[in-house]
Amino acid sequence: MRLDLADLRLFLCIVDAGSITQGAIRANLALASASERLRRIEADVGVQLLERHHRGVATTEAGEALVHHARLILRQQARLLGELQDFTLGTRGTIHVYANTAALTEFLPHKLAPWLARHPLLNVDLKERTSMEIVRTISVGLAEAGVVSDAVDAPGLKLQPVATDHLMLIVPTKNRLAQTRTVSFANVMDEPFVGLEPGSALQDHINDHARIAGHALAFRVRMKTFEGLCEMVSCGVGVGIVPQGVAKRYRRRYSYQVVALEESWARRRLCLCFRSWSELSPAIQSLLSHLGGTPAIEAV
Template sequence: MNFGTEDLRSFIAVADEGHLTDTADKLGIPQPTLSRRIARIESALGTELFDRVGRSLVLNTRGTAFLAASRRIIHEVDAATTEVHRLMDPELGTVRLGFMHSLGTWLVPALLRQYRSQHPNVQFELVQADALSLAEAVLNDALDLAFVAPAPQLEGVAWHEVSTQQLAIAVPEDHRLADAKSVCLKDLENEPFVGMYPGYGIQILLERLCAATGFAPKIAFTTMEMTTVGGLVAAGLGIALLPMGDDRLIPDGVALVPLEPRTEREIGLVWREAQAENSPPVRMFKDFVLRSGRW
């Protein structure tokens, strides 16, 4: 194609006006320049688009068909240009943000509430998934940023800790450990665990902690929702590793027994190390998180 969007805009203007001289005046360009633009399109298409009637130009059937397509093209170009400018505006752009399901009850809503109070027009595309999938999505540029725990052991992603949660063992309220002040993992080797699917942060932690103690947890049930984990524990179907500090994850009938020694899960923000310069809205939100300190 040997013509550009300015040629198309000129063609549309001539089609609407029906006269070269008047159109050139409205566009503020010399008539020969306008004529060359029309000629460039007709040469590229290999046909004339106008019938000359006196001093007027009237679209022929080919020109009428091309006019409809030209309007669509210009509309798409204008919309795309507007979208690019919007994305480059830190106050109007979009941040693709991922987070683990368990962070949707406290950390992420609190952060977004504070951020949107200062930047109300920034848009967020929110994605919930397991920790490993989120880190891989950031690495593959399917997400801009993500909150995950623990720190991903994945080359190519950067990590910044934003919060911690003490870890405990969730047991049914009639369990022998329900009233204990603390518990060591080595004392739970023969207990059935309610676990989560591979790649979920709490499951990664459970497997790491048990491996460091010298055993693999016996998984009785597996789920993808931490609230379901609590429900299965309350039903007496096993014990589980869960974070403390979020009562919404713990149903009635469950007691939390802190791990001894004290153990925490580290929650952090991840982004792609090799990422080209972030778009302004992403960079601004990331800087906000990094400056905010502990949550």
């Protein structure tokens, strides 16, 4: 048997996606390459690991055994790498933290600065992803921790709330909704929208809810920054959806009205997300403690 760590990661990506095609995308591989590697994995172990169906794949009993041990091996590797760093002169290296858009722009900047100042030998690599993508990444052992919305389903992982993150609709002052205090998402989906640029985790999250409701948002323009979005709305270009903190901050500079969204997915909390505190590297434990996490409370 010649399975390596890359094989284990690919297999977990396929299993968690329930599809060879989607698993290949998550593993950043071409479909043909992923299919060939999967064929080789099954040939090496000498037993069928996946049952192919027209809707995707399902694990056999042997496949379930491989899933269990692959997760253990990848988590142990992450712990090993973290512990080896502690043998250097001081704690040094780069830790990877995944965060949704609101956490990356509103919560983390002022929180990270003092922690980084106290740890001059540590670097933090921040990666923006949707909450769902972060949960998947942590579940397959490709990341230790992230900051997500509590609206995401995270089976097997711990979520510790650390901040509020309500999403608010902002509208031009002459818009029909300007005098409304709350509104349903369904009642605004026909409005012209100002959005964030493609690839924004927050905009992807909002678009997903529009698709679930059976309606694609009509974007007049998509901006790179929250400030640009707020300025466009203030000029009457369209409506937009931003975190509450963003809406309050830029309202001092731009003229628009803020309306609360009624949907539960818009009334969110930001949560630290990880598998188990004891499995985290010392550096990640230190950072999460600074952000408000604790080993004593690991409630999902």
